[in-house]
Amino acid sequence: MSTRNMSPVKVDMPSQEPLIRAKNFKEVTHGYTEEMALEEAARCLQCKHKPCIQGCPVNVQIPDFIRLILERDYQAANEKILETNVLPAVCGRVCPQENQCEKYCVRGIKGESVAIGRLERFVADYVRDNTELKPEKYKMNGNKVAVVGSGPAGLSCAGDLARMGYEVTMYESLPEGGGVLVYGIPEFRLPNHIVRHEVRQLRAKGVVLERNMVVGRSITIDELFDKHGFEAVFVGSGAGLPVFLGIPGENAVGVYSANEYLTRSNLMRAYDSRYDTPIRHSKNVAVVGGGNVAMDSARTALRLGGENVHIVYRRSFDEMPARSEEVHHAQEEGVIFENLTNPIAVKMGQQGEVIGLTCIRMELGEPDDSGRRRPVPVPGSEFDIDVDTVVIAVGTNPNPLIKSTTKGLEVTDWGGIVTDESGATSRPGIFAGGDAVTGAATVISAAGAGKVAAAAIDKYIQEKNA
Amino acid sequence: MYRIVRKEKLNANVTRMSIDAPHVAVHANVGQFIMFRVYEFGERVPLTIAGVDREAGTVDIIFQTIGKSTRLLAEKEAGDTIYGFVGPLGQPSELEGYDRALVIGGGVGTAIAFPSAVKLNRLGTKVDVIAGFKNKDIVFLEDEFRAASENLYVMTDDGSYGEEGFVTNKLKQLLDAGEKYDLVVAIGPIPMMKAVVAMTKEKEMKTLVSLNPIMVDGTGMCGGCRVQIGGQTKFACVDGPEFDGFMVDFDDLARRNRSYLSEEEDRDHACRLQIAAEQFDHDDPVQNKE
Numbered sequence: 001m002s003t004r005n006m007s008p009v010k011v012d013m014p015s016q017e018p019l020i021r022a023k024n025f026k027e028v029t030h031g032y033t034e035e036m037a038l039e040e041a042a043r044c045l046q047c048k049h050k051p052c053i054q055g056c057p058v059n060v061q062i063p064d065f066i067r068l069i070l071e072r073d074y075q076a077a078n079e080k081i082l083e084t085n086v087l088p089a090v091c092g093r094v095c096p097q098e099n100q101c102e103k104y105c106v107r108g109i110k111g112e113s114v115a116i117g118r119l120e121r122f123v124a125d126y127v128r129d130n131t132e133l134k135p136e137k138y139k140m141n142g143n144k145v146a147v148v149g150s151g152p153a154g155l156s157c158a159g160d161l162a163r164m165g166y167e168v169t170m171y172e173s174l175p176e177g178g179g180v181l182v183y184g185i186p187e188f189r190l191p192n193h194i195v196r197h198e199v200r201q202l203r204a205k206g207v208v209l210e211r212n213m214v215v216g217r218s219i220t221i222d223e224l225f226d227k228h229g230f231e232a233v234f235v236g237s238g239a240g241l242p243v244f245l246g247i248p249g250e251n252a253v254g255v256y257s258a259n260e261y262l263t264r265s266n267l268m269r270a271y272d273s274r275y276d277t278p279i280r281h282s283k284n285v286a287v288v289g290g291g292n293v294a295m296d297s298a299r300t301a302l303r304l305g306g307e308n309v310h311i312v313y314r315r316s317f318d319e320m321p322a323r324s325e326e327v328h329h330a331q332e333e334g335v336i337f338e339n340l341t342n343p344i345a346v347k348m349g350q351q352g353e354v355i356g357l358t359c360i361r362m363e364l365g366e367p368d369d370s371g372r373r374r375p376v377p378v379p380g381s382e383f384d385i386d387v388d389t390v391v392i393a394v395g396t397n398p399n400p401l402i403k404s405t406t407k408g409l410e411v412t413d414w415g416g417i418v419t420d421e422s423g424a425t426s427r428p429g430i431f432a433g434g435d436a437v438t439g440a441a442t443v444i445s446a447a448g449a450g451k452v453a454a455a456a457i458d459k460y461i462q463e464k465n466a
Numbered sequence: 467m468y469r470i471v472r473k474e475k476l477n478a479n480v481t482r483m484s485i486d487a488p489h490v491a492v493h494a495n496v497g498q499f500i501m502f503r504v505y506e507f508g509e510r511v512p513l514t515i516a517g518v519d520r521e522a523g524t525v526d527i528i529f530q531t532i533g534k535s536t537r538l539l540a541e542k543e544a545g546d547t548i549y550g551f552v553g554p555l556g557q558p559s560e561l562e563g564y565d566r567a568l569v570i571g572g573g574v575g576t577a578i579a580f581p582s583a584v585k586l587n588r589l590g591t592k593v594d595v596i597a598g599f600k601n602k603d604i605v606f607l608e609d610e611f612r613a614a615s616e617n618l619y620v621m622t623d624d625g626s627y628g629e630e631g632f633v634t635n636k637l638k639q640l641l642d643a644g645e646k647y648d649l650v651v652a653i654g655p656i657p658m659m660k661a662v663v664a665m666t667k668e669k670e671m672k673t674l675v676s677l678n679p680i681m682v683d684g685t686g687m688c689g690g691c692r693v694q695i696g697g698q699t700k701f702a703c704v705d706g707p708e709f710d711g712f713m714v715d716f717d718d719l720a721r722r723n724r725s726y727l728s729e730e731e732d733r734d735h736a737c738r739l740q741i742a743a744e745q746f747d748h749d750d751p752v753q754n755k756e
């Protein structure tokens with residue numbers, strides 16, 4: 001084993017120059033080379049009590065897989081990660097590591113924590129690029145399970161069930177599998193081919209993906225049980241219903257929900273001139289919100305030709321829910337941050353088009369329910385930002401379609417499906433997980449919920465048929 | 467891939483097709499729509515379900531060639547396949563329980579209104595139809611409408627067929643003559659629907675309209691199709707596309723539908739501009755007649 005690396009900082013990850021990458025859709029970061037990965041892996045102290053693991057929602061065996069990197073057994077490292085996380089190439093790129101695994105790393109006390117996410121990404125990319133896909137189907141046990149939605153929750157539930165021998169069919173309303181990973185998170189942060197590889201791998205192993213099938217419309221959950229012989233259904237339909245601000249002028253031409261903006265650009269590839277779906281290529285854009293979705297929208301706007309792209313966020317950098325790496329990347333690329341600022345009206349021109357966004361400055365007052373200090377408006381501080389496009393990225397809720405077409409499925413007042421800790425809903429045989437249950441959260445928590453539900457579904461079917 | 471089973475030209479710009487899509491056919495109801503995609507690089511475009519054969523598993527669409535996507539679709543032949551066909555989306559129409567209904571269609575809206583007339587007729591409602599076209603050459607579905615209605619009034623802008631004038635001229639005539647309907651269904655260009663609603667509102671005749679905002683997903687995910695209904699924001703793809711005409715903010719809809727004019731122009735200049743211009747001149751009774 002190589003000697004320990006006591007550098008207080010992470011091995012840097014190579015990336016495109018900020019001002020160049022801000023004009024293309026290629027991936028921002030290049031990932032570690034083998035040498036870099038070995039160097040970074042050597043920073044791990046292999047702590048006996050493994051504190052980092054408690055920070056990972058699915059308990060990836062972090063020191064174990066890092067040790068396997070040092071042993072240059074990348075295949076085994078990959079398998080170690082896959083024991084608990086089915087999407088390492090994705091999670092290594094998009095997990096908010098600073099709030100999860102890396103937050104608890106002891107190296108983080110006096111310096112930077114071990115770059116767990118980057119190492120996870122390295123392993124997954126290395127194995128994907130250097131091994132042949134073996135389309136070996138799992139042995140089927142003859143029991144059928146349907147999965148609604150092919151986002152991280154659906155993919156991980158389907159993957160686990162297929163491995164246990166279930167015949168799994170995933171129903172997806174969009175033309176591609178992957179959920180937010182393909183329609184929301186942009187190419188420059190998570191290249192599509194990575195998600196496609198995950199989906200292809202599942203299909204090669206026997207999982208069926210039915211695209212363009214809107215459950216509740218093209219087929220109902222009751223039909224899945226009664227007509228198609230499924231013994232259980234997992235609902236991983238996400239939280240795709242956009243929230244608007246309700247401010248005057250919000251219906252002006254040029255006001256998008258982030259979902260619309262990103263779907264046009266990512267799923268429908270509007271940024272690529274070979275595709276027909278149109279999108280505005282604006283010079284001056286305001287994006288309202290401070291999460292990953294807002295950062296992705298702002299950085300997409302830059303890449304579509306934006307010159308002055310503003311983030312309008314009502315709190316400060318400290319409260320920003322986006323991954324810190326994304327905020328940092330957005331700053332480097334030239335996104336203008338209007339923090340402690342709230343939009344109050346969209347200004348409309350003669351033709352009903354956006355000609356500006358009127359905002360008001362905020363200051364932080366007393367903490368609210370979430371424990372964050374509540375922003376309150378500063379009287380008389382209104383001002384206008386000169387923009388022709390506004391993107392609203394202030395949140396999403398679960399879509400009501402499944403609930404409204406499935407009798408006896410209990411949901412919360414904001415539309416989240418009610419489940420117990422195993423993912424079981426109020427209707428026997430129907431399980432749920434991911435954003436559809438929790439509201440907008442993270443890739444790894446959704447994938448984790450899919451995994452938990454897969455185990456519960458297995459138990460449910462075993463007991464039912466015993 | 468979805469196979470085109472039948473294709474028929476209704477006039478130079480309007481085509482009817484039957485698509486092999488059993489899942490859509492099984493669940494489809496009047497008032498709902500599908501979204502098609504001709505090829506991998508194509509847009510998702512909404513079209514109303516114009517008819518269904520559940521046994522054969524086919525769904526009919528009737529569409530006007532407007533821009534690139536509808537042109538590419540119109541170029542396909544029976545036996546060819548298209549890349550995407552999703553549905554049925556939206557809410558079914560509520561047409562039960564009416565004694566006498568008036569169905570008004572303008573231009574390609576006539577096609578969209580056609581299944582409502584058929585369904586009302588089947589439910590035992592007495593149906594009158596006003597169908598408006600630019601001229602004789604583009605009149606379509608005449609026999610089908612006649613079979614489904616008590617009275618069919620075909621209107622052409624230039625009087626080259628049926629009666630001369632806009633659908634609103636005929637509507638005014640009927641209302642002035644004291645005809646009573648407990649349901650009006652009006653489907654066509656926005657200015658037409660707006661003008662119809664202005665007249666039926668005076669008589670407090672319940673009026674359903676079908677809205678056609680720009681859509682991306684058709685499942686409630688993008689909010690691009692948001693419309694103002696009685697001062698509230700609704701998503702036409704999940705809450706509609708049919709709404710109570712008295713509640714609709716037509717000006718907001720008209721404005722939002724111009725969103726991509728310049729982008730679409732760049733892309734598909736000649737074809738679209740010409741047709742859209744013709745359509746707008748002729749289908750706007752308010753601008754053109756008064």
Ligand SMILES: Cc1cc2nc3c(=O)[nH]c(=O)nc-3n(C[C@H](O)[C@H](O)[C@H](O)COP(=O)(O)OP(=O)(O)OC[C@H]3O[C@@H](n4cnc5c(N)ncnc54)[C@H](O)[C@@H]3O)c2cc1C
Nearest residue numbers: 149151152153173179180184215238434435441442443446
């Ligand atoms: C722009 C953006 C950036 C993000 N960035 C990050 C990040 O950096 N890190 C992170 O951890 N998380 C991020 N997230 C959050 C993360 O992507 C989600 O929490 C996660 O994808 C949820 O997974 P899911 O499987 O529950 O749902 P989704 O990924 O939403 O997948 C649900 C799927 O179900 C389908 N579906 C819905 N209804 C139906 C129906 N009726 N019938 C059939 N199919 C249906 C949908 O089309 C979709 O494909 C981001 C989210 C967005 C929008």
Ligand SMILES: Cc1cc2nc3c(=O)[nH]c(=O)nc-3n(C[C@H](O)[C@H](O)[C@H](O)COP(=O)(O)OP(=O)(O)OC[C@H]3O[C@@H](n4cnc5c(N)ncnc54)[C@H](O)[C@@H]3O)c2cc1C
Nearest residue numbers: 512513514528529530533534535536678679680707727730
């Ligand atoms: C629920 C619904 C049902 C519909 N049913 C039918 C139908 O049965 N038959 C039919 O012929 N048409 C129907 N339409 C309209 C049809 O979707 C548009 O004509 C179609 O988008 C044209 O696509 P295109 O690529 O050929 O033209 P494009 O080049 O995309 O557009 C041409 C022009 O139309 C505008 N436009 C784009 N999308 C829409 C839209 N969705 N609605 C209105 N204007 C738009 C553009 O801004 C442009 O000015 C329906 C629309 C909706 C929302």
Ligand code: SF4
Nearest residue numbers: 056060091095100101
């Ligand atoms: S899955 Fe996410 S949280 Fe868990 S170890 Fe990997 S990067 Fe960290």
Ligand code: SF4
Nearest residue numbers: 044045047052105106
């Ligand atoms: S806490 Fe940090 S140093 Fe310790 S085992 Fe985990 S990754 Fe390695």
Ligand code: FES
Nearest residue numbers: 684686688689703
């Ligand atoms: S089309 Fe996207 S929400 Fe209606």
